[in-house]
Amino acid sequence: MIRLIQLELQKLWLNRTSKVLIFVSFILPFTVLVLSSIKINFFGFFTLELGELGIFNFPIIWHITTFCASYFKFFFAIVVVSMIGNEYSNKTLKQNLIDGLSKKEFILSKFYTIVFFSLAATLLIGLATFCIGMYYSSYTEASIIFREVEFLLAYFVKLVGFFSLCLFFGMLLKRSAFALAFLFILYIVEWLVFWGAYEIFDSADKAFQVKNFMPLESMYKLIDQPFQRVVMTKFPDKMDLAYDYSVHFSEVAIVMGWTALFIFLSYRLLKKRDL
Numbered sequence: 001m002i003r004l005i006q007l008e009l010q011k012l013w014l015n016r017t018s019k020v021l022i023f024v025s026f027i028l029p030f031t032v033l034v035l036s037s038i039k040i041n042f043f044g045f046f047t048l049e050l051g052e053l054g055i056f057n058f059p060i061i062w063h064i065t066t067f068c069a070s071y072f073k074f075f076f077a078i079v080v081v082s083m084i085g086n087e088y089s090n091k092t093l094k095q096n097l098i099d100g101l102s103k104k105e106f107i108l109s110k111f112y113t114i115v116f117f118s119l120a121a122t123l124l125i126g127l128a129t130f131c132i133g134m135y136y137s138s139y140t141e142a143s144i145i146f147r148e149v150e151f152l153l154a155y156f157v158k159l160v161g162f163f164s165l166c167l168f169f170g171m172l173l174k175r176s177a178f179a180l181a182f183l184f185i186l187y188i189v190e191w192l193v194f195w196g197a198y199e200i201f202d203s204a205d206k207a208f209q210v211k212n213f214m215p216l217e218s219m220y221k222l223i224d225q226p227f228q229r230v231v232m233t234k235f236p237d238k239m240d241l242a243y244d245y246s247v248h249f250s251e252v253a254i255v256m257g258w259t260a261l262f263i264f265l266s267y268r269l270l271k272k273r274d275l
Contacts, residue, residue: 004109025075056136059148063226065129066155077166081179084170107267118159154222154247161255168262190214218254
């Protein structure tokens with residue numbers, strides 16, 4: 001496994017664009033550090049510091065930071081589809097197979113690299129979250145600090161699942177731009193499925209239940225938006241709607257199932273394709 005990861009890292013290191021995108025994808029999530037220190041001056045009357053609003057208290061901070069950081073995954077998604085596009089355009093795929101790398105090892109090298117970078121991103125955002133929380137949080141008891149650390153697991157699974165989807169599109173289309181365009185097409189397809197289910201069941205709830213099994217939606221549902229939770233925390237008497245923001249094992253299992261399917265389909269495509 002280490003040998004395969006080293007092989008991919010060497011390829012990425014030799015590509016200037018990939019190096020820049022990897023750097024950006026790791027740095028941008030740390031803008032949450034900047035966000036925590038922002039002070040807004042309201043015409044000299046008073047100054048509002050976001051860190052003092054309580055949104056960086058434990059345990060809610062795990063929810064907020066992982067949700068915000070997940071939106072920066074598109075930068076590394078470009079790297080993933082480029083890994084495949086460059087293999088075909090530079091003929092390195094055929095050369096690797098000639099040099100003795102099996103097709104299974106080729107796909108695994110991509111997947112291991114995805115897991116490696118997802119794990120690194122998760123550890124970094126976890127460290128950043130812990131540091132911000134320790135500075136701003138009113139709660140320092142260990143039982144509260146680590147109460148919702150499962151959002152880090154959801155963040156990791158979300159990254160691996162999304163990048164595996166990008167890997168599959170890259171293998172299917174062989175071109176980076178087309179692969180990224182298919183993400184948007186899939187997004188539209190999922191909404192078409194929603195409206196189709198709505199017409200069948202005549203129920204928005206059931207239609208959303210169907211949509212929750214789709215790839216992009218299931219990945220999004222791993223970490224629901226935290227804004228309603230923040231409002232509920234600040235104004236508990238004004239919020240009548242129930243909001244389930246927890247990480248559920250069933251949602252994790254759905255994304256893991258899609259991940260396994262995408263990796264398997266990528267391998268089958270490569271195995272049957274005439275290089």
